[in-house]
Amino acid sequence: MIRRQAVFFAILLTAGSLAADAQEHIVSVKTEEVRVDILVTDNGRPVANLGTADFEILDNGIRQEIQYAKPQRQMPLSATLVFDMSRSVAGELLSHLREAAKGFLSDLNKEDSVALITFNHTVVLRSPLMREIERVKLALDQTQSFGNSSLIDASYAGLVLAESEAGAELPLVIIFSDGLDTFSWLTEEAVLETAKRNDVVVYAVSTGHLPKKSFLSDLTELTGGSLFEVETIENLPAVFLRILDEFRQRYMVTYIPSGVSQSGWHKLEVRVKNRAAKIRTRPGYMRNSPAIGAEDQH
């Protein structure tokens, strides 16, 4: 689901006159706010200084009234790092990964918070979401690579943690892996289904070339993020910094959906008015309906 923040409208209804002894009825109407994370680029460069009036959003083809559009850089960042520590991430690669992650952490602002999950066949929370960056760096130093890879399980854990722990800010998940899952219990489909239901933006970094259609490419596309396939591991620090920079250049646009169905898949179309800009955002979101039926059927 796209983050649905409950907005309560208290409607004061009075029976009869406005006299002090009038009987009062309070009706609470719960509605949902949809938050969409958008990257706008022009000739490959992020476009800055856009405002609410510059965006246009269609939800299932229906134009929506935008509440506000805010650059991400004006908000604290909530990042969850999900790092592959399986056997294939060893030696030099692990050193470069640590260096890249530390560079990323050092570039964060003091209001930003970060969590660290590592995985081989086990999925481990090394550090919960916190602002004490030095503690996260320490946790990073204590990691060792061995075993096989539960990439899918770990990605799921990252999505659920990021969604649940993030506050007002839009959660960012960065997955580092060689892109191969060998030991997960969950299926790719289950994780992609989860991604449709929350508003986490996933960036992924993979060493080497993955098949054209891979779990990581699907996940990043579905969440409006990007997949970086790193040719040489020396480039890892630059890629991590690029992700941070790119994420900060994004906009968070919110609206309260109207004229659209309460449930099911909502296709999103985002445009920037009067500008031939390139938009990267999630293709849609799932609203209210459980994935496979709400009730037990016997």
Add this chain to the structure above:
Amino acid sequence: MHFRIIKSLNLMGLTLIGMTGGLNLPQSCEIQKLLMQFRSGPEIGDALTVQHRFGEAPTLKRTDSSAFGMSRASTETPAAQKNESKTDSNYQLRKVEEWRTAAVQHNPREPDSAAVMIGNCDQSDLELVIKFVTKLASQPVSTARRTLARASIRRILQLTDQEVKRGDLNRILKQGALLHTDIALLGLETKRPLNEPTIAIYDGRVAVLPRTLHLEFARRLIDSVSPSPSKDPMVRQWYIATTAHLQSRRLLAYARQNLENAMRILPSDDRILFYAGVLHETWASSLHQNILLPPGVRMTYGSKESELKRAREFYQQSIKANQNSAETHLRLGRVLGLLGNHAQAVAELQQAAASVKDPQLSYYTSLYLGCELSLIFRRSEAREQYERAAMLYPIAQSPLFALSQLANSSGDVEGAFLAIQRIFELPRTDSWKDDPWWTYDVSAVRDAEALLAQLYQMFGGLPR
């Protein structure tokens, strides 16, 4: 990627025991060249034993041949020293005699000097010996009696009067098979052919292994047992124990070769059919489907779906032969579910659940039953099954992932998070035993060690 594959190949000496599947390589493939480099690498000529605990990189214990009472020079073939022709019948008989003496002297399961010597033997010499012995064994009894009665043959093969009288080479064949089995399983084979390599898969990466000859020699000997190998319980035990061992070490390509023979000899054996099902089910797993292959290389096993269908076929045949195996019902249930037959899957899994006693099998049953029930929208029953699995193995993460995802798919975001929190709070021991899901592919052969012990007991009891 290129870098990684080369790295894997350089580790080949360390990956003799690994996760293998079959593979086809073009002759000009780069891997062939790398394999050549490996062949001339430092490992050759030494006796190697590989100690391996699942989930860890295998560690290599290098033992010089001299440690087994042999110097490198002594392993040189006399033919090379004397320029004697290999086609000379005296030379051939001497090789048969050496082989037979080694088979008699060899102590089951020990890397003794007899096994090391045969492990170091020239491949073509051994080929001569195996051909000679299996040809003798395949003669009609009347002819065999006459041949075995010849003094030289009788002496070389160390035959008893009764064996000569019966024209029976079974003891010789079985002792020879045991010797070659041990050479293969103990990693004493030093001269391996470069063609038809198999592979090892580690964390999605491929490493190439040379083909093993000694298992083939053992198979050829055991298949020559008379009057019919299918009627000899030792033959069945050999196939079951060695297949279980190979599958437990994830040497699946080798296990397949074993099973192909075993199914010719014992086509209706429920255990052999069960192992064949396990082999194909394993090939359908992420471990074998999610791999990065070098250009020009393709796997000899099929897609996930085709392998699942083959597994289903073998499990169904196995159940026909023996309806009482809860484990076969469990595995058939899982495979049916993965093929989309959820209602049938539930029926099979419930049948398994009714009789399964082993905690590990109970865990799998609950986990798979939970999965199938959730897919047919019986969520509360699914939850019960997942919780049961979590109770059986309290530090396993898979049932908790299943519970989280079940909650998430019902729109219960908080429930999904709470289950993930339970995972994060699990004590970490880094043991593969924490979650039996990680060892499902080898769980069917968890008795491999016991089966091998039975084999050694049977074969070791043969008079020398």
